[in-house]
Amino acid sequence: MNTALTHAAALAASLLLSGAAQASTADAAFAAVSARYLNDFMAITPVEATQLGDHRFDDRIDDLSTAGRERNARLSRQLIDAIDAIDIHQLSRANQVDARLLRHALEYNLWHLETLRDWSWDPLAWTSLAGDSMYLLLARDFAPLPQRMDHLAARLAALPLLMRQERESLVPRRVPAIHATTAAAQNAGLISILDEVIEPQLDQLQPGERGRVQRAMDQARAAILEQQTWIEKTLVPQAHGDFRLGRKLYDEKLAFELDSPLSRREIRRRAEIAIAATRARMYVIARTVLTGRPGAPALPEKPTPDQQQQAIEAALAIAYAQQPARDKVFDAAKAAFAQARDFVRAKDLVTLYPDPLEIIPMPEFQRGVALAYCDAPGPLDTGQKTFYAVAPIPQDWTDAQVHSYLREYNTRAISELTIHEAMPGHYVQLAHANRYHSPLRATLQSGSFIEGWAMYAELMMSEQGYMSGDPLMQLIDLKWYLRATANAIIDQGVHVDGMTRGQLMHLLVHDTFQEESEAAAKWVRAELSSAQLPTYFVGVQEHLALREEARRRWAASFTLKRYNDTVLSFGSPPVRYVRQLMFDLPVQ
Numbered sequence: 001m002n003t004a005l006t007h008a009a010a011l012a013a014s015l016l017l018s019g020a021a022q023a024s025t026a027d028a029a030f031a032a033v034s035a036r037y038l039n040d041f042m043a044i045t046p047v048e049a050t051q052l053g054d055h056r057f058d059d060r061i062d063d064l065s066t067a068g069r070e071r072n073a074r075l076s077r078q079l080i081d082a083i084d085a086i087d088i089h090q091l092s093r094a095n096q097v098d099a100r101l102l103r104h105a106l107e108y109n110l111w112h113l114e115t116l117r118d119w120s121w122d123p124l125a126w127t128s129l130a131g132d133s134m135y136l137l138l139a140r141d142f143a144p145l146p147q148r149m150d151h152l153a154a155r156l157a158a159l160p161l162l163m164r165q166e167r168e169s170l171v172p173r174r175v176p177a178i179h180a181t182t183a184a185a186q187n188a189g190l191i192s193i194l195d196e197v198i199e200p201q202l203d204q205l206q207p208g209e210r211g212r213v214q215r216a217m218d219q220a221r222a223a224i225l226e227q228q229t230w231i232e233k234t235l236v237p238q239a240h241g242d243f244r245l246g247r248k249l250y251d252e253k254l255a256f257e258l259d260s261p262l263s264r265r266e267i268r269r270r271a272e273i274a275i276a277a278t279r280a281r282m283y284v285i286a287r288t289v290l291t292g293r294p295g296a297p298a299l300p301e302k303p304t305p306d307q308q309q310q311a312i313e314a315a316l317a318i319a320y321a322q323q324p325a326r327d328k329v330f331d332a333a334k335a336a337f338a339q340a341r342d343f344v345r346a347k348d349l350v351t352l353y354p355d356p357l358e359i360i361p362m363p364e365f366q367r368g369v370a371l372a373y374c375d376a377p378g379p380l381d382t383g384q385k386t387f388y389a390v391a392p393i394p395q396d397w398t399d400a401q402v403h404s405y406l407r408e409y410n411t412r413a414i415s416e417l418t419i420h421e422a423m424p425g426h427y428v429q430l431a432h433a434n435r436y437h438s439p440l441r442a443t444l445q446s447g448s449f450i451e452g453w454a455m456y457a458e459l460m461m462s463e464q465g466y467m468s469g470d471p472l473m474q475l476i477d478l479k480w481y482l483r484a485t486a487n488a489i490i491d492q493g494v495h496v497d498g499m500t501r502g503q504l505m506h507l508l509v510h511d512t513f514q515e516e517s518e519a520a521a522k523w524v525r526a527e528l529s530s531a532q533l534p535t536y537f538v539g540v541q542e543h544l545a546l547r548e549e550a551r552r553r554w555a556a557s558f559t560l561k562r563y564n565d566t567v568l569s570f571g572s573p574p575v576r577y578v579r580q581l582m583f584d585l586p587v588q
Contacts, residue, residue: 053378452539
């Protein structure tokens with residue numbers, strides 16, 4: 001049984017304790033609203049509930065029909081009205097933050113449903129839901145296998161209806177071609193979940209249980225194949241939509257996604273300044289690396305743009321030469337994790353919890369957008385594994401493709417990636433966040449806080465002398481900072497300014513030193529997503545500014561561990577709320 005969310009009364013009790021020894025009437029009213037959100041919203045978004053660790057609805061799948069979307073919107077409006085009826089200034093400080101976070105999340109949900117209407121033009125949201133509905137039930141051992149497989153059978157049986165709803169909801173002419181072709185690949189990948197994730201578990205079931213799951217698998221397989229035919233024969237040929245959001249939708253989505261006072265134009269201004277400053281720092285390091293080397297390019301103290309470019313490229317090439325073998329990428333990631341963990345412990349940078357971590361190949365249905373991710377257990381699933389998933393090198397890649405990939409993801413870059421995704425990046429941050437006492441705060445996470453922390457972790461490790469202050473590692477660290485900075489430019493450039501593929505490739509390959517294959521993948525990512533790529537740069541800017549403010553305010557009592565543990569103690573809200581809570585400022 002799911003002990004984290006047994007009923008709304010338990011939720012209300014936990015929320016009443018979030019920040020005040022004696023709850024006010026306003027706190028009690030907000031606890032009831034929060035409990036309703038965590039109860040009723042989980043019921044209408046059961047796949048997300050599974051991801052969060054609420055397993056009361058594991059035998060259901062989201063209803064994305066017109067009626068289902070209307071229920072979702074109606075509940076959002078009712079909860080917004082309930083929050084507005086509360087005097088927010090009478091709440092505890094923690095609940096003042098949570099009330100603002102909840103209202104923001106509900107408004108964003110309504111905007112998705114009624115303004116962006118991505119359910120009508122983005123098939124990837126549908127394939128992701130279908131894949132998660134299956135994969136999440138077997139990825140972690142949160143309940144006995146027969147129970148999870150029983151719930152899985154119910155979800156498999158519901159897949160044909162979900163896919164029919166997709167065909168009825170999507171307007172093919174509005175679907176961008178890149179979304180349709182990617183959906184074709186991801187939908188086909190759903191078969192791999194049946195064959196590679198579910199099928200091997202069947203022998204552990206009793207004959208009756210196994211028969212029920214097998215019949216549901218057969219239904220699901222038939223539905224997936226039918227959907228594949230529809231995608232390939234109907235959707236792909238008719239998909240002529242524009243993948244660019246345009247200024248109005250982009251600015252609205254960016255404001256929701258970041259929940260930050262920084263505007264699109266200010267983000268662009270800061271990013272362009274950061275690129276110039278970072279390249280200048282890289283040139284200084286490149287001079288150190290190349291001085292005295294045979295065949296080194298000119299290294300004047302004040303270089304021309306071409307001299308700066310040549311020197312940085314030459315120094316990076318030395319780092320690129322150290323690569324894992326094609327079949328040793330996972331071994332390199334595991335070794336990098338152990339090395340980073342030992343360094344964090346030796347420097348005592350942040351509290352490390354003994355939560356289990358496993359490095360895994362990225363599931364096939366989730367490939368095609370990012371090359372790696374951290375999949376932490378839901379905040380309501382205590383004691384479960386975190387997965388650090390890395391996309392394997394495709395078997396059909398040529399030697400030239402593999403060489404390009406491993407230049408970008410060389411040995412030091414894999415260490416950088418591991419810092420970001422795992423130690424002390426996402427894995428460590430989310431382990432702290434999942435211990436925050438309010439289940440509501442745990443479900444209302446800020447992408448810019450989370451990605452910003454991971455970027456901050458990369459810079460912090462370099463500052464602290466990771467890998468003995470290796471200048472080539474410092475170069476890779478700065479290159480990855482350039483990558484994140486460029487993300488913020490290309491996202492708005494593509495969706496607002498009409499940036500072409502050629503312009504994007506020049507910025508990424510020339511200005512920020514990325515391999516052509518990496519830049520090409522980023523073009524696809526920019527086509528498929530919006531307002532997520534800026535979270536890295538905006539988040540790290542906010543984290544670095546907060547640390548400097550803490551250094552000034554705390555003076556002699558400042559330590560990195562005190563700062564890091566304090567920042568991570570509030571869950572994953574936007575950085576501005578962390579600042580207000582950390583320094584006892586008015587919540588605004």
